[in-house]
Amino acid sequence: MKKLLISAMIVAGTAFGISGQAQAACGEFQMSDMNWPSATLMANVDKIILEEGYGCKIEMIPGATTATFATMNEKGEPHVAAELWTNAVSVELEKAMGEGRLHSAVRGPITELGEGWWVTPGTLKRHPEFKTVLDILERPDLFPDKEDPSKGAFIGCPAGWGCQLSNQQLFKAFEMEKKGWVLVDPGSQAGLDASMAKAAQRDENWLGYYWSPTAPVGKYEMQLMDFGVPFAGAENWDGCIAVGPEKCADPKPSAWTESVVQTIVTTEIKGMPDVMTYFGKRIYPGPIMNGMLVYMEENQATGPDAALEFLEKHEAIWTKWVSADVAAKVKKSL
Amino acid sequence: MPQFYGAIMFEFFTDFPDMSRRDLRDFKLAVDGAFRDFSRENGEAIESFFDPLLWFLIWLEKLLVATPWPVILIVVGGLAYLGSRSWKLALGSMLSFALIGYFGMWEDTMSTIALISVATLLCILIGMPLGIWMAKSDRVQAVITPILDVMQTIPIFVYLLPVLMLLGIGKVPGLIAVCVYAMPPMVRLTNLGIRLVDRDVLEAANAFGANDKQKLFGVQIPLALPNIFAGINQTIMMALAMVVIASMIGVRGLGIPVLQAIQNQYLALGFMNGLAIVGLAIIFDRVSQKYGKRLQEHRGGHDHG
Numbered sequence: 001m002k003k004l005l006i007s008a009m010i011v012a013g014t015a016f017g018i019s020g021q022a023q024a025a026c027g028e029f030q031m032s033d034m035n036w037p038s039a040t041l042m043a044n045v046d047k048i049i050l051e052e053g054y055g056c057k058i059e060m061i062p063g064a065t066t067a068t069f070a071t072m073n074e075k076g077e078p079h080v081a082a083e084l085w086t087n088a089v090s091v092e093l094e095k096a097m098g099e100g101r102l103h104s105a106v107r108g109p110i111t112e113l114g115e116g117w118w119v120t121p122g123t124l125k126r127h128p129e130f131k132t133v134l135d136i137l138e139r140p141d142l143f144p145d146k147e148d149p150s151k152g153a154f155i156g157c158p159a160g161w162g163c164q165l166s167n168q169q170l171f172k173a174f175e176m177e178k179k180g181w182v183l184v185d186p187g188s189q190a191g192l193d194a195s196m197a198k199a200a201q202r203d204e205n206w207l208g209y210y211w212s213p214t215a216p217v218g219k220y221e222m223q224l225m226d227f228g229v230p231f232a233g234a235e236n237w238d239g240c241i242a243v244g245p246e247k248c249a250d251p252k253p254s255a256w257t258e259s260v261v262q263t264i265v266t267t268e269i270k271g272m273p274d275v276m277t278y279f280g281k282r283i284y285p286g287p288i289m290n291g292m293l294v295y296m297e298e299n300q301a302t303g304p305d306a307a308l309e310f311l312e313k314h315e316a317i318w319t320k321w322v323s324a325d326v327a328a329k330v331k332k333s334l
Numbered sequence: 335m336p337q338f339y340g341a342i343m344f345e346f347f348t349d350f351p352d353m354s355r356r357d358l359r360d361f362k363l364a365v366d367g368a369f370r371d372f373s374r375e376n377g378e379a380i381e382s383f384f385d386p387l388l389w390f391l392i393w394l395e396k397l398l399v400a401t402p403w404p405v406i407l408i409v410v411g412g413l414a415y416l417g418s419r420s421w422k423l424a425l426g427s428m429l430s431f432a433l434i435g436y437f438g439m440w441e442d443t444m445s446t447i448a449l450i451s452v453a454t455l456l457c458i459l460i461g462m463p464l465g466i467w468m469a470k471s472d473r474v475q476a477v478i479t480p481i482l483d484v485m486q487t488i489p490i491f492v493y494l495l496p497v498l499m500l501l502g503i504g505k506v507p508g509l510i511a512v513c514v515y516a517m518p519p520m521v522r523l524t525n526l527g528i529r530l531v532d533r534d535v536l537e538a539a540n541a542f543g544a545n546d547k548q549k550l551f552g553v554q555i556p557l558a559l560p561n562i563f564a565g566i567n568q569t570i571m572m573a574l575a576m577v578v579i580a581s582m583i584g585v586r587g588l589g590i591p592v593l594q595a596i597q598n599q600y601l602a603l604g605f606m607n608g609l610a611i612v613g614l615a616i617i618f619d620r621v622s623q624k625y626g627k628r629l630q631e632h633r634g635g636h637d638h639g
Contacts, residue, residue, distance in 0.1 A: 066597070146504050147392055159581065159590045160597025185590055186503050188582035190491055194498035195584070201370060201499070202377060300362055 026056035026272060030078035032068045033060040033303065037296050038110065038213050038289055039083040040303030041310065046082055046282070048307055049318070052333040053326035054274055065089070072102065072266060079266045080279075083109060086260045088162040090238070093264070103270045105263040105279035112286030114259040115163065115211040117154075118196075118222040122203040132228025133174070136207060140180035143205050152181045155195050155208030158188050165244030166256075167209050173241070173251040196220065211259070215297040218290035227255040281321040288314060308334065373499050384506045387452075391505050395448035399441055406444075407431055414617065418624035427621070430613040439588065439610050446577055446587035446614065449505070453512040453573045458566060461517045465524025465565070466550070475525065482518040490515070490579055503584035511583065512576040519568035527561025528554050563626030567619060574615045 033043045043060065050056040061078040063071075068081055069089045073096050086093050096102040117133055123142075130136050136143075140152025154176060157163035164185070171183045186192040192208070193216055199206035200220035210217060212224070231237070232254035240248035242257075263279050270276060292314075296306045311318060311334055319327040353361070398406070407428050415424035434443050468475045490511060497507045531554050539553045555562070581589025588607045595604030 146502060147388070158593070160594040164594070184503075185584060185586070187584045187590065187593065190495065191498070191503045191583045194495065195503045198373075198377075198499055198502050201374060298363070299359055 026050065026054045026275065027268075028057040028059075029080065029269060030059045030061050032072075032078040032081045033062050034068060034081070034083060035062060035064050037215060037293050037303075037306070041289075041292055041296065041306045042082040042109065042282075042284070043080075044303040044307035045310055045318070046080070046279075048311060048333070049278065049322065049326070049330050050275060053322055053330045054278070056275065069093070069264075072264065076101070076266045076268070079269050080105075081264045084262055084264045086262050086264070087242070087257065090260075101267060103265050103267065105265045105269070105276055106282065107260065107262050109261060109263050109279075109282060110213055110284045110286055110289050113211070113213050113261060114224075114256065115209070116224050116256045117207060117227070118210045118217070118224055120196075120200045120204070120206045121221045121223055122200075123205045123207075124223050126205075130225075132226045134228035136225065137174055137176060137179050137181070143207050145182050145184065148182065150180075152179075152207070153184050154181050155186055155192065155206070156183045157186075157209045158192055159185050162242070163209060166241050168245050169241040169248070169251040170254070172245060173253045196222070213286055213289040213293060215290070215293035218294040219297060227253075229253045229255060231255045231257065278321060282318075283321075285317070288317060369496060369499070373496075377500050380500050381502070384501065387456075387509065388504075388506050391448060391452050391509065394452060395445050398444035398448055403435055403440065410617075414621050417621035419628065420624060423617075423620055423624065427617045430617060434610050434613060437606055437610075439591075439607060442586070442588045442591065442607070443610055443614070445585075446574075446589070446611070449508065449512065449577070449580065449585060449587060450570065450573050450614070450618075453509055453516060454566065454570050456509065457513050457517040457520050457569045457573070460513075461520030461565070461569070462524050462562065465521045465562075466528060466555075468521065468525040469528035469554075478521065482521060485514050486518050494583060498583060505585055507583050508580035508585035512573050512580055515576050516569045516572040519572065520565040523561045523565030523568065524558065527558030527565075530561065531557045560626050560630040563622060563629060567622040567626065570618045570622060571615055574611055574618070577611055 031043050031047060033040055047058045047060065051058055061068075063078075065085060065088055068078065069084065069092070071077060072079075072081060073092055093102065097104070119130070119136070124130060127139075127142070143152040143154070145151045145153035154171065156167040156171070168183065171177070171181070176183070184195075186195055186208075192210070196206060196208060196210065196216055197220065198204075200216075200222070207225075210222060216222065232252045234257075236252045236254055237257045240251045241254065245251075263282075265276070265279070292306060292310055295301065295309060299305070301309065311330065315331075318330075322330070352358075410431050411424045411428040414427040415421065418424070431443075434440060464478065468478050493514065494507065494511055497510055501507050501510075535553060535557065536549065539549050544552060577587060578589040578592050581587060581593055588611050591603055591607040592611075594600065595607065
């Protein structure tokens with residue numbers, strides 16, 4: 001028993017020693033653990049690499065975009081948002097960046113990402129003539145709405161999300177009501193996912209809003225449609241489409257705006273050069289991310305599980321983000 | 335060596351001897367896979383089974399939306415008066431509906447009323463026979479009671495996800511969600527009401543040579559009516575509480591603006607639509623309660639007469 005106690009004390013002692021040293025190099029801070037898979041994966045990978053490789057001490061704070069951004073902006077906590085879709089908060093973010101309260105550690109931490117209108121792969125196989133959204137809009141009869149089969153169903157964005165307004169406006173701009181479409185509000189992400197999953201699993205036609213990187217896009221091989229019109233300028237998008245039908249009455253048809261995703265940090269983190277360098281290099285290739293998301297869904301893996309899987313399976317990718325020394329430390333901890 | 339065994343024993347008691355991670359994962363995947371295959375094979379058949387319900391719901395919603403508003407106001411006032419025999423309540427109901435309309439929530443309210451009425455009807459049609467069956471047999475009661483407990487406590491999306499994969503988003507899954515949550519009080523109170531009927535009264539009915547059917551419809555149900563009405567009242571209340579959840583799976587109505595308000599911190603929008611739901615709840619509640627009470631008074635009169 002005595003032996004056990006002594007060895008326990010030694011272990012505890014070294015642990016304290018290590019964390020004591022570590023705090024000098026990095027520090028204690030909070031990271032936002034956002035509630036969608038790619039963000040929680042990224043946050044957990046960051047946590048492991050920063051804690052094991054750089055000796056930081058990180059507390060994870062669960063949250064969604066709007067709430068996380070609001071507390072970061074107002075209270076300076078949590079200190080890091082790994083995957084913030086900044087289109088939704090662009091005005092406030094610009095202000096906060098101008099005042100030096102928030103900083104972008106990396107723009108585009110995942111490549112090939114974005115929002116738009118998607119169809120199931122079966123739809124394109126059956127109708128190779130569909131080249132753009134404009135072609136699809138002529139055929140509402142192929143996408144019958146369950147509640148009114150004489151109309152085509154376009155599945156929009158859940159009530160209350162920023163994209164709800166953009167979808168309402170595009171629905172109007174493309175004159176979809178006149179063409180025989182109805183905008184279906186799926187009500188929640190669970191509703192949107194289920195509607196897409198059901199159509200894809202039964203190989204039915206489906207047209208709706210979604211975004212990448214996401215597991216459903218990877219899993220069901222959803223196809224992003226070209227809008228068939230160019231992006232009609234930031235003025236039309238930011239000043240009209242993004243603000244919704246109540247504030248702007250004449251939206252013009254446009255392709256979806258480029259999605260800006262950034263890792264946003266507070267000034268405290270900006271003062272940690274090692275951490276900033278790491279964030280700057282930490283860029284996930286899109287297909288790898290989609291693959292990870294499919295893995296997470298198929299194995300029902302949590303963020304920490306998926307982070308370990310990523311660090312084990314994709315060494316070639318993450319070892320390029322850090323020095324050999326740090327990589328060795330992280331590998332040892334796995 | 336003893337220390338070694340001690341450590342193993344210690345580990346046994348501190349770490350629960352759980353299923354291995356891989357087995358657990360395979361188990362989860364197998365269940366999900368089996369459900370996916372089931373949905374692929376039978377989804378369409380199940381969907382068409384529910385079609386009549388969907389058509390009825392759509393028809394009722396369209397009817398309510400298309401009816402001119404003064405007619406609806408008069409019908410609401412009339413129904414409230416018929417139910418409660420109180421002018422105050424009838425006028426109050428009309429006034430709340432007028433306010434709802436004035437604040438631009440008329441169509442959403444009509445959609446919600448359509449959903450709630452069909453849900454309540456469905457709950458009564460299924461719940462009352464179940465309750466009667468439960469009252470007749472202790473064994474049935476022993477089986478159904480835990481099922482009702484599950485229905486009332488299981489997190490909603492746990493059973494909604496499979497329903498969504500089978501039926502897609504929209505009104506029918508919404509209706510199922512509402513009914514799963516709102517039916518138990520109907521069943522419980524019907525059961526209770528019939529069980530509470532006086533044994534002496536039943537004996538008297540026996541003495542007059544009443545058969546089972548006559549006893550049920552002539553004695554037990556009429557005497558249990560106040561309890562049954564309390565059940566209907568509770569069912570309506572719980573159905574209204576589910577309006578927002580139903581909107582989370584694509585049901586139009588007052589829930590959609592509430593969701594929008596919650597996501598964006600629109601206080602006024604949230605309160606307006608929230609209060610409209612409360613208004614509906616109070617009207618339904620008072621009218622059905624008063625009606626239930628009148629039934630009881632009626633019964634009291636008989637007892638004394």
